[in-house]
Amino acid sequence: APQVRKMLAFGVCTSTVQLPGKVAIVTGANTGIGKETAKELARRGARVYLACRDVQKGEAVAREIQAVTGNQQVLVRKLDLADTKCIRAFAKDFLEEEKHLHILINNAGVMMCPYSKTADGFEMHIGVNHLGHFLLTHLLLEKLKESAPSRIINVSSSGHLLGRIQFHNLQGEKFYHSGLAYCHSKLANVLFTRELARRLQGSGVTAYSVHPGTVHSQLTRHSALMKCMWWLFSYFIKTPQQGAQTSLHCALAEGLEALNGNHFSDCQVTWVSGQARNETIARRLWDVSCDLLGLPVD
Numbered sequence: 001a002p003q004v005r006k007m008l009a010f011g012v013c014t015s016t017v018q019l020p021g022k023v024a025i026v027t028g029a030n031t032g033i034g035k036e037t038a039k040e041l042a043r044r045g046a047r048v049y050l051a052c053r054d055v056q057k058g059e060a061v062a063r064e065i066q067a068v069t070g071n072q073q074v075l076v077r078k079l080d081l082a083d084t085k086c087i088r089a090f091a092k093d094f095l096e097e098e099k100h101l102h103i104l105i106n107n108a109g110v111m112m113c114p115y116s117k118t119a120d121g122f123e124m125h126i127g128v129n130h131l132g133h134f135l136l137t138h139l140l141l142e143k144l145k146e147s148a149p150s151r152i153i154n155v156s157s158s159g160h161l162l163g164r165i166q167f168h169n170l171q172g173e174k175f176y177h178s179g180l181a182y183c184h185s186k187l188a189n190v191l192f193t194r195e196l197a198r199r200l201q202g203s204g205v206t207a208y209s210v211h212p213g214t215v216h217s218q219l220t221r222h223s224a225l226m227k228c229m230w231w232l233f234s235y236f237i238k239t240p241q242q243g244a245q246t247s248l249h250c251a252l253a254e255g256l257e258a259l260n261g262n263h264f265s266d267c268q269v270t271w272v273s274g275q276a277r278n279e280t281i282a283r284r285l286w287d288v289s290c291d292l293l294g295l296p297v298d
């Protein structure tokens with residue numbers, strides 16, 4: 001099994017870049033891919049903010065990362081992406097506390113949850129996976145620009161290939177399928193990344209989207225079938241540490257600026273679906289997202 005797993009887990013971040021004096025935020029860092037991403041950034045000397053909805057879980061992980069890496073600058077802050085008030089409070093406190101932000105990893109995600117809504121009435125997948133991170137990024141964008149060169153990593157999925165942005169049913173009120181809702185939100189991550197990259201050209205801030213691979217994590221918690229499959233194949237699919245490699249590659253590898261806006265899998269650029277390449281849809285999604293979140297449309 002370890003050999004098969006090694007064969008299937010292509011893509012290792014080979015960058016040797018160290019991060020003393022650098023500041024990073026990882027959302028959903030209390031478990032899975034986010035935890036391993038934060039651990040590696042801390043190992044390289046960055047001050048790392050674990051942005052978690054459950055602060056207690058986050059504190060336990062921060063202590064673990066501090067012990068393993070010897071880096072005491074691992075901080076936990078509350079961030080519930082299903083509540084825009086909480087996102088705004090997180091950003092406000094961060095901006096008051098920190099002079100710089102070099103790496104923003106929008107990693108948190110939910111998959112296949114039963115139909116439910118965020119505090120602001122958005123369908124949970126699009127609300128947390130896309131709109132929550134869209135708002136967070138907007139609020140932190142000036143700081144990222146001031147700290148350039150800086151990078152934004154949006155953790156998407158190959159599931160985006162099955163996604164469609166249905167503007168008439170963005171909140172799943174007319175039709176809802178939990179698996180498709182996840183795919184739509186992951187497509188939104190790719191479209192957001194591409195539009196963001198276009199708008200950030202020349203600013204020194206670059207953005208990348210990532211498919212981490214099929215990773216043994218708690219992402220399957222809402223689906224008994226997926227949980228069962230992940231458990232059955234747990235020795236063959238990626239570990240969270242292997243799943244973190246592509247996010248780390250995009251955050252750390254030197255000379256990636258020319259690939260601004262691209263989608264990565266196994267630490268390499270990979271192709272995205274036709275809808276993901278549609279600039280008109282990307283611009284419209286940007287405007288609709290601003291509208292929903294009460295942000296000025298520019």
Ligand SMILES: NC(=O)C1=CN([C@@H]2O[C@H](COP(=O)(O)OP(=O)(O)OC[C@H]3O[C@@H](n4cnc5c(N)ncnc54)[C@H](OP(=O)(O)O)[C@@H]3O)[C@@H](O)[C@H]2O)C=CC1
Pocket residue numbers: 027028029030031032033034051052053054057079080081082107108109110111128155156157158211212213214215216217218219220
């Ligand atoms: N695992 C896989 O095979 C794949 C994963 N991905 C993507 O990778 C990313 C990481 O997932 P993975 O580590 O696998 O999954 P996990 O379920 O293990 O981790 C998800 C993280 O997101 C957090 N989260 C969920 N909802 C919210 C919220 N409302 N506010 C703040 N944080 C929240 C969770 O917090 P809590 O623990 O409190 O629930 C947890 O820390 C996701 O974006 C996922 O879509 C993409 C393709 C494949």
Ligand SMILES: CC1=C(/C=C/C(C)=C/C=C/C(C)=C/C=O)C(C)(C)CCC1
Pocket residue numbers: 111156157158159213214229230233237
């Ligand atoms: C069929 C099959 C599998 C299914 C893989 C799937 C369906 C992966 C989907 C992953 C995504 C898209 C996750 C989150 O974004 C396993 C478990 C590898 C085991 C071998 C057989």
